[in-house]
Amino acid sequence: MRCARQVHMLADIEAEIVGYLHMVIFDPSVLIERDTDLLAAGLDSIALLNLLLFIEKQYGVCIPEETITEETIRNVKNIAALVYALMPPDLTVQS
Amino acid sequence: MTIKRFQFNGADRLMLAIDYQLRKCRCAGNNGVIALYLDRAVDMEVLKSRASDLVRNAPVICAPLKRQRLTGLPRWEAHQSPGRLPVITRLEGEGEADVVRAVRNALNRSLNPPAGDNLRFDLLSLPGNRQVIIMTWAHMLMDAHGAETLLALLGSADQVPWPSASESGRFAGCYSLRLRTETDKTTLKRYVNKSFAHIDACAQRPPQSLFSLRRAAVKPGFDYTLEVFTADETRRIRAGARRFGLFKESAYYTGAAMHALHRLYAAQGITPPSYVAIVTSDVRKKGTHLPLFSNQAASVMYQFLPRDCEDIESAMEAFAAQTKSFVRDDMFNASLALAEYTRYMPDWFYIKKMQQAFKGEFASAVIAYTGDPVSQLVSFLGSNIERLYHVPAVLTGPGFGIFFSAYARALCITLVHADGLLSADEVLSLRTCLRALLLRETNTA
Numbered sequence: 001m002r003c004a005r006q007v008h009m010l011a012d013i014e015a016e017i018v019g020y021l022h023m024v025i026f027d028p029s030v031l032i033e034r035d036t037d038l039l040a041a042g043l044d045s046i047a048l049l050n051l052l053l054f055i056e057k058q059y060g061v062c063i064p065e066e067t068i069t070e071e072t073i074r075n076v077k078n079i080a081a082l083v084y085a086l087m088p089p090d091l092t093v094q095s
Numbered sequence: 096m097t098i099k100r101f102q103f104n105g106a107d108r109l110m111l112a113i114d115y116q117l118r119k120c121r122c123a124g125n126n127g128v129i130a131l132y133l134d135r136a137v138d139m140e141v142l143k144s145r146a147s148d149l150v151r152n153a154p155v156i157c158a159p160l161k162r163q164r165l166t167g168l169p170r171w172e173a174h175q176s177p178g179r180l181p182v183i184t185r186l187e188g189e190g191e192a193d194v195v196r197a198v199r200n201a202l203n204r205s206l207n208p209p210a211g212d213n214l215r216f217d218l219l220s221l222p223g224n225r226q227v228i229i230m231t232w233a234h235m236l237m238d239a240h241g242a243e244t245l246l247a248l249l250g251s252a253d254q255v256p257w258p259s260a261s262e263s264g265r266f267a268g269c270y271s272l273r274l275r276t277e278t279d280k281t282t283l284k285r286y287v288n289k290s291f292a293h294i295d296a297c298a299q300r301p302p303q304s305l306f307s308l309r310r311a312a313v314k315p316g317f318d319y320t321l322e323v324f325t326a327d328e329t330r331r332i333r334a335g336a337r338r339f340g341l342f343k344e345s346a347y348y349t350g351a352a353m354h355a356l357h358r359l360y361a362a363q364g365i366t367p368p369s370y371v372a373i374v375t376s377d378v379r380k381k382g383t384h385l386p387l388f389s390n391q392a393a394s395v396m397y398q399f400l401p402r403d404c405e406d407i408e409s410a411m412e413a414f415a416a417q418t419k420s421f422v423r424d425d426m427f428n429a430s431l432a433l434a435e436y437t438r439y440m441p442d443w444f445y446i447k448k449m450q451q452a453f454k455g456e457f458a459s460a461v462i463a464y465t466g467d468p469v470s471q472l473v474s475f476l477g478s479n480i481e482r483l484y485h486v487p488a489v490l491t492g493p494g495f496g497i498f499f500s501a502y503a504r505a506l507c508i509t510l511v512h513a514d515g516l517l518s519a520d521e522v523l524s525l526r527t528c529l530r531a532l533l534l535r536e537t538n539t540a
Contacts, residue, residue, distance in 0.1 A: 030382035042381035044466070045342035049422040068341050 013059070013080040020054050021076070034076045048073065055079075061086045097175040101155050102168065103235065104271040105434025106390035110235040111160075111169055113490045114208075115442035120491045121315035122513075123205040125234040129242055130198050132482035133475055136226035139183070139218070141476055145249050146181050146216075155388045156236070157181065160208035167441060171236075181214040188219045194227050195319075201231045202486055202511075203316045208233050228475065238392050239485055240377050243469040244384040250475030269386050270378045270393075270431055278428075286425070286432035293426065297398045298452045302459040303367035305360075305516060306494040313494065316514040319486050322526040324506040324533075332506060332533045339411065345464050346418070349374065349397075350411035351532040352462050352497040355525050357404035362524070370399045370459040373490075376427060377466075384469060393427040394434075396458065407532050450492075461489050461496035468502055484509055497529075506533075 014034050021032045025047045032041070043051075048068075056062050061083050072082050103111065114125035150156050157179045158171035186197055197219045206212050213236045217229040232242055274283065306313060324332065336347035349372070356370060375392045379385070403413035421427060440448070449457055468483055484507045489496040494513030499506065508529055510522060517525070530536070 025381055027380040027383035027385075044381070045345055046376060046418075046422065046427070047381055048342055049419060053422055065340055070341060073341070 010080055010084050013083055014076050016058065017051075017055070017076050017080055017083075020051065020058075024054075025050065032076070034080075036075055038073065038075055039070060043073070051079075055083055059083055059087060099154070099173045099175070101158070101171040101173065101388075103170060103438065104269060104389055105431065105436070105438045106238075106270075106392055106394075107235050108169065108438035109394065109434055110390055112442045112446055113488075114233070114235060116446050116490060117488060118205075122317065122488065122491065123203045124488070126202055126204075126206065126488045127232050127234045127237075127239060127242055128198060128201050128486040129230045129239075129246065130194065130482075130484055130486065131228040131230070131246065131475060131480055132194075133226045133228065133478040134481055135478040136220055136224050137218070137228070137476040137478055139185070142216070142218075142249075143180070143183060145476070146183065149245070149249060150180055153388060156214055157211040158213070159211040160213075160235075166439070168439065169235075179211055181216060182212070183216045183218065186217055186219040188221050188227075190221065193221075194219060197227070198229055198486055199318060201229045202319065202488060204231070206231065206233045208235065226478070234487065235390070237388050238375075238377070238390045239463075239465050239487070240379065240384065240391070240469070241387045241389070243465075243472055243483075244387050246475065247469045247471040251471050251473075269389060270391055271435055274428070274432060274435060278432075283432050283435075286429040287436045289424065289426065289429040290433035293396065293429070294452050297369070297371055297396050298454070300368035300398070300400070301453045302369055302371040302398075302456050302493075303365065304456050304459055304493040304495070306492045306513060307456060308365065309516060312515045313491075314514040317488055317494075317511055318514050319509055319511045320522050320526065321484060322508040322510070322529055324530075326504045328534060329501065329504055329506040331535075335533065335535055343411075343415075346411045346414050347407075347533070348464050348499045349414045349462055350407040350409075351529055352460070353399050353404045353410040353414070354407045354532060355528040356460055356497075357401060357410075358528055359521060359525060360401075362521075366401055367459070370401070370404060371453075371456075372397045372399065373458045373461045375461075375463045378427060378431065393430045395421060395426055395430050456492060457490055458493050459495075460493050462498075463487075463496070464499040466501070468500070482507075486511060489513075 018032050018034065021038070025043070026032055026041065030041055052063055063082060063086065067082065072078055110125050118124050154173035154175065155171050158173035160169060161172045162169055188194060188197065197217055201217055206215065213233040215231050219227040219229065221227065230242065230246060237245065333344065336343045339347065353370060353372065360367065373394050374397050375394050377391060378393050379391045397414060397417050399410060399413050404410045465485060472483065473480060481503070483502040485498055485500050486509050487496065487498065489511050491513055494516050496511045498509040498511065500509070501507070510525060
């Protein structure tokens with residue numbers, strides 16, 4: 001079970017990814033929330049590459065290509081969970 | 096009378112330079128063509144009325160192309176009451192051969208942008224009350240995505256609202272506005288230098304186009320051929336692309352195109368220093384079709400060594416590696432910044448500088464994947480759309496383009512080539528090769 005700090009950190013990651021998608025990738029008319037289906041909203045190959053680059057620069061996490069599936073990048077919630085899982089242990093809080 | 100002036104952005108300017116180059120070579124100009132197959136003919140009067148509404152809401156469509164007096168910069172001068180509408184012509188035909196002839200004619204018939212003749216429609220009636228609508232537009236007015244959206248506006252007005260006056264003025268969401276407002280001057284300068292450096296790097300091994308090798312045989316004008324796949328075949332092709340990972344269609348198609356091109360050269364005993372493919376990419380923000388009436392595409396040069404194109408997997412790898420590198424280095428923005436920087440050049444100078452860099456060449460081919468069409472484009476004025484494909488003109492030298500599009504989940508490849516550039520056997524060989532590669536059939540001869 002995650003402790004409160006882990007949940008908070010995950011929430012931060014979600015918020016930052018939502019912010020990035022809202023500012024850089026998607027038109028302001030598109031509502032992006034943690035559950036929004038990004039594929040249905042129009043995420044494509046170049047947008048995904050830009051997002052992965054943002055994640056790499058922001059969190060120091062390189063998402064392996066084999067983990068990128070429709071499910072893992074379907075929404076911000078799933079992406080953030082993947083990022084969190086790949087983060088070095090010393091950046092996460094042990095429960 | 097109120098006149099609204101719409102400046103060209105860099106990408107529009109590039110399309111104008113290509114138009115200049117094509118007309119200099121006695122071609123019709125930089126035309127874009129979309130063919131729309133309908134299950135039922137539309138009412139001509141309804142179409143005319145819709146076209147009139149469209150021009151009233153977006154007068155840039157019939158705006159004359161003018162030049163600013165001092166700078167010579169091109170712009171559209173849209174009159175509030177334009178007084179002209181797109182020309183709509185009726186044609187009669189018997190079958191697919193007539194469609195091909197009509198599309199070819201549309202591609203090779205000049206528009207007249209200085210007179211505001213930027214858009215026209217040919218309505219080809221076929222037996223059984225079926226109809227093909229052929230829309231031709233001046234590519235400096237809008238890109239393929241804009242053209243599809245315009246068709247959706249024309250044909251499905253209830254579902255797709257007219258853009259507001261400010262949106263139809265093109266600038267909302269325009270990449271050039273984003274570059275100006277979100278990027279400082281130092282970064283822009285760095286972008287431009289980066290683009291020049293990329294061109295210089297590609298120029299170390301310049302391409303050798305078939306156009307330059309066969310110049311004497313090439314006649315003014317373009318021809319085109321389609322390779323069409325069924326929905327089931329397209330499912331298999333997409334499954335084939337998915338084996339390589341998510342969002343790999345572009346790479347899969349480009350890989351197939353480059354390998355097919357390599358085989359074409361190899362069959363002639365030609366091994367160029369490299370292949371350069373100009374690949375275009377829509378830079379609109381996701382989830383919007385706006386702006387409509389301007390080009391919102393980055394054109395980036397991909398370079399492939401002959402050994403990269405020995406098979407589809409190697410070509411895909413080379414494509415993917417370059418794409419990752421371009422994203423990392425912000426090359427798409429860099430190419431847009433270069434387009435903005437060079438839009439002050441006269442047409443002839445622009446073309447000449449490009450050719451100088453590549454020792455008389457531009458590229459080996461133009462490749463584009465338009466993706467799935469605008470989602471609202473399922474019917475047109477009450478008739479169901481059965482099929483849709485694009486046939487764009489291509490810069491001469493290479494004078495050759497491979498365009499992938501999908502409609503109703505069926506893939507279509509359009510091979511556009513300068514008239515006389517390829518023999519009928521070579522075109523057939525290319526088509527056969529592409530089909531076999533994409534469907535992963537063993538016979539790629």
